[in-house]
Amino acid sequence: MSESAEVSAREEDPFETGALREAVLRAWRDSPTRLTEDTNVEHDLRVGAYRDRLFVELAQNAADAALTAGTPGTVRVSVVDGELRFANTGAPLDAPGVEALSSLRASAKQAGTVGQFGVGFAAVLAVSTEPRVISRTGGVAFSESRTREAIGTAGDVPVLRLPWPVDEQPPEGFDTEVRLPLLAAIDPDDLLDRLAVEVEDLLLALPWLARFEVDGVVWTRSEVDGEVVLATPEDVRRWLTRSGPGWLWAVPVEDGPVPLERDVLHAPTPTDERLSLPARLIASVPLEPSRRRLLPDAGAALEAAARGYPELVRALPPDDRLTLVPKAGFPLSEADGRLREFVVRQLTEQPWLPAAGGGELAGSGARVLGVESPVLIGLLAPIVPRLVTACGPEPARVLAAVGAERLDLPELIEMLTGVDRPPPWWRSLFDELQTLLEAHAVSADDLGALPVPLADGRTVPGPRGALLFGGELLELLARAEVTGLRLVHPDAAHPLLLRLGASRAEAAEVLDAPALREAVDRSVEDAQSGLDILPLVEAVLRLASEASASGLGALALPASDGWRRADELVLPTSPILEVLDPDALEGDGPLSVLDADFADEWPAETLTRVGVLDGFVVTEGEIRDLDLVADDAWPQALRLLAGQRETWQALTGPAGQWLARNAVLAGRAPEDWRLPDASALAGLYDPVPDVGVRLDVLAAVGVRAELTVADLDDAADLLDRLGDQARTIAPGLTSRAYAAVVDADLEWPDLDPPERVRALDGTVLDAEDAAVLDRPWLIAVWPSAGLVATAPGRAETLAELLDVPLLSELVSARVPDDGEYVPWSELTAITMVAELLDIPVPDGGVVVHEELVVEVDGVKHAAPWWVQSGSFHGEQHAEDTPFGLARAFSWATGRWSDRHLITALLEDPDPAASLA
Template sequence: MFDTERLRQTVLDAWTASPARFREDANAEEDFALGGYRDRLVVELAQNAADAALRAGVPGRLRLTLRDGVLYAANVGAPLDAAGVESLCTLRASAKKDDIGAAGRFGVGFAAVVSVTDTPAIMSRATGGVRWSRAETAELVAARPELAEELARRDGHVPLLRLPFPVEDLEVPEGFDTVVRLPLRDEAAEQAVRRMLDEASPALPIALPALERIEIEVDGRCRTITAEGWRVVTASGEFTPEQVAELFADRPTEERARPYWEVRWAVREGGGTGDVPRVLHAPTPSDEPIDLPALLIATFPMTTDRRHVAPGPLTDFLAREAAKAYVRLLRELPKTPALLDLVPSLIGKGELDAAIRHEIIRMLPDTPLLPVLSGEGGAVAPEPVPGREAKAVPGPAAFLEKIAGIVPGLLPADWPSRHPALTTLGVRRIDLADAVDMLSGDAVRDKDPAWWRSLYEVLPADDLEAIAAIPVPLADGRLVRGPRGTLVLSEGPERLDPALLAPLGLRIVHPDAVHPLLLRLGAAEATPRTVLDDPLTRTAVAESLDSPDPEPVAQAVLTLVEAAGLTAGEAPWLADLALRSADGERYAAGDLLLADGALAKMIDPEVRFGVAAPDLVERYGPRVLTAAGVLDGFAVVHDHDVVLDPAECDHGLDGEEEWLEAIYELLPESDVPAVAPEFMAVRDLEYIADWTAALTLLARPPLRRALQPLRVLAGGETVDVPSYTAWWLSRHPVLAGRRPTELRLASGDPLLFGLYGEAPAVIDEEALKLIGVRSSLGELLASYGGPDELLERLADPEAEVDRAQLRALWIALAGVDPQRVTPPDAVRAIRKGSVVVADVSDGPVVVEAPDLLPLVEDRPLILAPFDLAESLAEVLDLPIAGEVVTGEVTSTGVERPVPAEVRSLLPDAPATYVEHERLLVDGRPVPWRYYEGTVHASGVDGLARGLAWAAGQWGDRLAVAALLRDPARVPILLAEADLDPVTSL
């Protein structure tokens, strides 16, 4: 039993001697119980149980039982002794200050019971126990007059834990050494205890390793808490005197008396901390956030409320040690991808959290934590490597295992390559494309084609762009970058002979490396056509003429042409293939003729063409040779989606660039070049001598298609323009020594007679029209350069044109856009009543009014309906008559009324006119002039013309003259007018 009487008297005497001491003790207990320790009852009871087990050297065990409003805490270990009772009754004076490893150090933890009870008690089986009572303490204090005033000031509130009393009604449960009984003050206290019991977690046995087991029983329901399933790493040490002096300079004296430190990290076997709050335990839980995915228990110095870390050199030292211990924890954990979730990010939740994180992150890149593949086959290296030496590559396991022997330091496939922790660890992320780039040089030099095929089998194929540069072994021993441009020989009877193809320098994939993926990545199946389309084949053909021995290339290409079934003109570039001629010389295929071919019979004998060697004709036949460019009949260029731009449209055709310029004159303006969806043209027209035979062939299918207009997409429109073949023929003397554009159809427009010769009927009229033979005036004027051509024809003195024909031609030309016409140097005109060819320097004019004719009668006159005069003058770039004469009336006359009879025929005639005895205009005698709105005339005929012109009825001028001569004939003239057809009204 304990001497509780002595302890009570000692404290009461001290309070009586110094009422201020009474107030300090009451305030201090209240601060701890209602402040820093208000919610730590369970933690403090567990801490006391752990310390008791530690002193006794036995495994700690604590049972917490809430029953009928009372909380019991039973534990095993060292019993309560006199020093312990004194410590419990003396705030801030722990009896365990010298116990290494003890959790209680400051003598205030038991004060947590004050927050829930007014009558706590503790009993040990071997030594007895004590109890406390707020009511009994208040009664004893009230009996001391010296304390009455202070007690009244505190409304009767007294410290609970300073005055112990003997306890007799408390029994220790079987199997335990000590029990604490806490009758709970009220419902609020009971709810608070229930919450604390519910929140009790494995953090308690982890933070208090001496306490192996905690049993919690609430209302008959039990649960047990242990540290099982947690991985714990502990680091500890003692401070040297020098460290104590340096690190504890700002710490209390009793902390200096315990010169040792400890740091403990714990993580669940499955990772993380589960439901355990991530706060610092020092060793009891604090409010200091530690957001790392592990539980930290460490002897950090705390503020007096035990809620936060006290800053200072000791805290800085322990933060560094905590970081080292955390890194050691990571090293000791299994090397699985779950390890990445324990790697901290840079941002922390508080100063301490950030400081620990910063130190951990600094150490991680050089810490060997990561497993890597040791070589091909998937084996993992026996020792982990630091992050700086590791590489993360996305892809399936089979792929990574395949390249592990080439790309050192590869993480296994189940380690996520995009996990943010890899950056913190210093791991180099390599995307798939870069990994593929690393498969080169000496590392793969000894890999045989079968190895490459096995690599293609496991290569990730969901991103073809990333693996586009994968190396490919060729049949000739080379290793090239990327399948694009390579050829894969197919299996079966159509398989091409690699030996035959060898002279072409093709990039043929080694048969042992062939895999379907290569085709997806751009390799082409080696069919006769794909081999012919290969750029290397084209290069071999283009360079064959300069080759010392072109025969192997010729054999390979001709065999491919035969197998591909090519037709003449389908591959025009084959015309550069070097072939032997009959005289043993070497020619380009396009410069060779078939001896019995149609073209050989039409060709100009002065043009140097070779004749294909007979053995080539016998071996491959005319079809293959003509498909390769040898000339039999006409060679045809056949192309699709041709951009009609000189820089891109070059088929080696005679005058092709000029043709492009000509057709662009017919196309709408656009910022982008025009495109021909289908292009067809006949080659070698410039070498023909027998045009009768040639045109006969060209007018027949299939060559006739080359004469048809070319359909062009330009400026958002579809336009038909002359084809190249038709354009070329139109510009050359292919019809009896004359150009087609110099001739007309026999059945053509009569207006063209005399201007164009009649075309010979060597081919049908439709074909003649296609090559430029003229058929009608309208088509001529609508064609490119047609107006200029007509003016040129009219200016030819040899052309025969009558006056009526000429007037019709001027009428047609007046409707042409002046921008399409080049002003002529000479024109066909009327002079002194005759049709003549006049030079522009002779001053021809376009007459726009009949009263000006006498003033310009000495000039060549362009005569057309007066309402077309100005348009025609603009087309011809010639003046009208009114621009070359003044037309001023220079004589004097007398104003006369217009006879009333005239108004019946000319309702819009003016009321008066001016009669001149001798009318002079610009000093020259004329019969009439309509000048400044007035009709001037001398004589009946002049007056009739002037009045008809002024009234806008020029066609009635003769009728008006007859009326003026014989007014009595007015009824007859009016009757005749009534008989005019409706269309004349």
């Protein structure tokens, strides 16, 4: 062969596939069993080792091409003319790559690459028997049919042994493209959907891929401050990573880490080794040829990766680190069990836990406080060695797996016994312990032996019986049988000690003491059992005279019928006695009157401080005992409510709403009346009679000043009033009332439609005989006595809640064709009016009739104006009169509210008419 012929041959077959084919065919001829072996090997790869790994293998090849080229790669996947096309940038196909593609037992991968190209390419056989690899340096094709033809057989043959050159080029911007004519049984959309699920994992596992496009949808990968940022079609996902020789650990992060629940080992792409670790491991580990399972000697690689796990943990903020401690549970695989054992060992031995005193500690030997309290950690750091900043029941449970020791409150209290610290330190300790106690993180029993510093310098175990210094009140408390008190150092005095059994001698604090509260709560029971409770009563009232207190309503006080709770008693001189129902004050009634002689011994202010009533009382924003007011005493009761600042203010809240429906004024609830000057509501509501109550008070308790619909009850009442034939209601008010119901935006399915409704002319009729006017021109063909109307734009909702049809649903009209279509711009009078009112003349026009008559169900009706289609924007018809043209024009221009002015101007086009 001449030199020019050799060059031409190389150009047509740059990878000398002819020689490769000839070598394979010669081997098959020399050893017939070799063909069978190759067929079986390829079959095993297709249905075994590389099943379901099509995209993994192609992505690996693309990543290796990018690595070889030294530039992060781009991948584009699409289906074109029945072919799956996988294009990528990076190093193009070369001769060793072609040899690898056509060999079932060899790979052209280089050190540090995943496998470009090698036996993994057999994964393409799951979807195609005619694959092609097209590169800017040349291309090769494999073909099951051409292979059969080459060896003259109709049986099974290996597809990937005989390469043929192809004269194709990859798409612009890409260096290589794998083209796979899809088998008939393959659904292209399903194939792309499966790839879309895998893309994120592939980008995380293959750092040399930067962009992945699937059927026009793009994923990208970047790295910022140790985090891999994956921009997916849905959102942006971030992974915190740390890596070392042969391993990379990664955990998803949002506002903080998002630990994984289940995953598989990636090497670097998914294997079948299931893992339960909180982070993903991507590692170079020994795998079976299928790349799905670990080899038995993979332990060293796993252990090396585990040594790097604490690096990932330390990369997190201290408060997030515990999320990466493996959870207890059965391993998901043998590899999972081995890897978890290695990871836990590293967390046990390597420092990673922030220590309360500074630095970091390994899990082994660390102490974890069993209650959650960073403040307590700060106080204990100088005292408790090896204490970590993490604290609480859950951190203690988690860290037990890595050898940490749990420190619970009883053990801590024992450690504090005998500790020499200044009183302010103890007060800070009590501050935090009280917070924990109120949060139920600890119990009072846990704190029973809590050391308490005394004023004489001693520290005694247990607060019970200790007294917070209080001067002359000690004598009073002694008479109340509060004895055996020990004085707490004033710099360490704290309310926590009160809750744990100590008492405070100052009035307000003593009134809050748990022991005193318990005595108050059982005082009625004690008095009824014959115990002498007068010393306790005197002590509480004396304290209450010096300090405000709440929650003492259970204190027993004498009443005309025996001992009662203070908050069940009324002062003998209280004005509310005049408005309460007498039955409420007799026998077993909810209230009684305080003994008059006892009341004379104490200031009224002191008695009301412990709950005795001298008027209506506001509790949690509501006024109590309103339900005890006599029906005929409501005007006086309202005057009392208006005369007290707190009750007057409460009328603007739930109390006012309750009164609107439950108070009684002239035999009716306040909301059934209107204010005398609310003439706009005349007919719907009657004016409230003169009951001797100020108008602003009447308004506060629900007497109506305007048309409002607050809830479904309001709506139902208003609809009933509209359907009341005995009422005379102005048409405008009727329309506004229906609009108010619609605008209330309530849960209409919970409202029963009214049986009767009010029509345009004031007629009240059965709802089933009515229709809602939703198109103004339809009024010309329907009697107003059967129409319900409301403000524009509300008709559909009104029809729905009244369960009444829209008029447009009932009317089907025919318009005569005797009119003449005239553009608006050619109607001189219209254009003059438009100029006067600064209304742009619209496009289109109107069909003008000498006399407009529409036919509905065979009956003809004179109509000044009509919209043919029945919609808001249909063909307009109008009689040749100012009335008809004005309505058509105002509708066409969206100036419906100006229709009467436009009519007047059409009748009298003098500019002065618009100003007169």
